[in-house]
Amino acid sequence: xxxxxxxxxxxxxPGFAEAVIQPNGPSVDCIxxxxxxxxxxxxxMICAExxxxxxxxxxxxxxxxxxxxxVVARPFLDGM
Numbered sequence: 757x758x759x760x761x762x763x764x765x766x767x768x769x770p771g772f773a774e775a776v777i778q779p780n781g782p783s784v785d786c787i788x789x790x791x792x793x794x795x796x797x798x799x800x801m802i803c804a805e806x807x808x809x810x811x812x813x814x815x816x817x818x819x820x821x822x823x824x825x826x827v828v829a830r831p832f833l834d835g836m
Contacts, residue, residue: 761804765786765804769787770787771787772788773785773820773821774786775788775803776819776820777810777817777818778818784803784804784808784818785807786801786803786820788800788801788821799820801825813828814826814827814828
């Protein structure tokens, strides 16, 4: 049985955000963990695997909460 990410990633989930893939890409629902002020942590986002099929490390850019981020890791292929 495959997990349904929409159960976990929705407007009632803490950290819920919309990531807009650049340029002019689709919006992706995600859980977003912003970095702390001391810069010792990196921002992380979790979304459905089906939404991340075209993400490319160091190439894909997205806007989350008015800040542009670049994907710097390969997505985990676990459904999320």
